[in-house]
Amino acid sequence: MLQYSPRQDGYGTVLRLHKKGLILTERTQTYRHALVLCDGEKPSVEQLHALRMEDTLVIAADGGGNIGKDWEIRPDLIIGDLDSDDGSWPDVKRLYDPDQDTNDLEKALDYAHVQGVSRITIIGGTGERLDHTLKNLSVMVRYKEAFEGLVLLDNYMKARLISSPFTMSTWTGMKVSLVAASGKVTGIVSEGLLYPWSGQDLIVGHYDGTSNQATGEQVTLRFEEGDLLLIVPLDGQSCRVAQDGQLGHDGPPGHAEQPSAGSIS
Template identity: 40%
Template sequence: MKSILILCNGSPPSEQLFSKYRAKTAYFIAADGGANIALKLGTTPDVIIGDLDSYDGSNKESSEIIFRPSQELNDLEKALQQAQKEKGTHIYILGATGHRLDQTLKNLSVLKQFSPKFQRIRIADNFGEMRLLPPSFADDFAIGTQISLFPLSGKVTGITTQGLKYPLKNEFIKNGVRDGSSNEVIKNPVQITHKEGDLLMFVKHNND
């Protein structure tokens, strides 16, 4: 198992959040301007990768620099390709949300694209953590944790949940029609199954 942290150039994570995820990982990739955020956080990436249009050059003396000018890929895609080369298995992504909404939506699309390529891939920000769920999922959470379910693309069908305050029983959610936001953990383990579609789960950070 090899855990890798990727830091993008969106809304910066808090020092506490960054430290939490950095402690989980053995290797640190900055996606272009994410290197500037890393410098402000007082840390140095192992690798800085991208077209380098946002990177100010401050870390060039101590990080490997990989210039990837392709406009067919965004900087997160380039960072994830590098994570594959490094044989990463568990990927944690910070700074991929906030600022421009179009870039946040693009990064959620990238999450779908790369989810099959790693054992675990998660996007986190100062509010919570997102992941795409497999057809059958079970895990424990602190009682009272807020969990939201969204269809990443179109419609998700056959959703059944256990352990949540508002259960679903072989039901669907669909963009523009119905979602599963702001549910709450009341019992463990939380179990979520679905039959078809891309089901995105957002878990709100507990303040304690």
């Protein structure tokens, strides 16, 4: 039996859907990883199928189901206010939540959380409308404590809020960008970057950390406080998923990825 205990900030969609009796209280299957399809920039077919693992729960955030239709990825559930749902997948269960204080991505993450998912990959969350992209990045900040891993990716880059310390495997010349997702990140120290950080603060509008480069096969980041968004490239517009459901990154030809604690994957 699923027992849901709301966190301090609350997850409104889950509570509303519970009251309506729309969320099953019995888990028929346990998922560690969920793939959330949003209705933004369409991913490549190779990317989408690489992310569709056997033990992955596929949740379409409203019009995200349309992406699944185009690439023949059947969602397990479509959730949202359903104003962008074109009726694809008529046999797929839909959860209607008209609440306008949360967007469809939040509703999808609420559902994944109550189902016990620990790792999330979001695709289609960027592109087309800038306001939607910025909102989805804001949603990542809100939900960073709800999941062990929360990754957003498009056909070119992938982004994740990281904790300190954080180490990832890289290759020489790999682009590494840092963004203060909620305005300010203090006391950043780096190892393995061409332009090192030595205790400076990252402040939106004043001091940024985009387009840095790795100098070797590993980068380590430490910081004191704040929400630090790490953005790195996908190689060749492709991605893979490791056996544990985390995203890994491909290197240039001949690159051997080294295991590391806290990998971007």
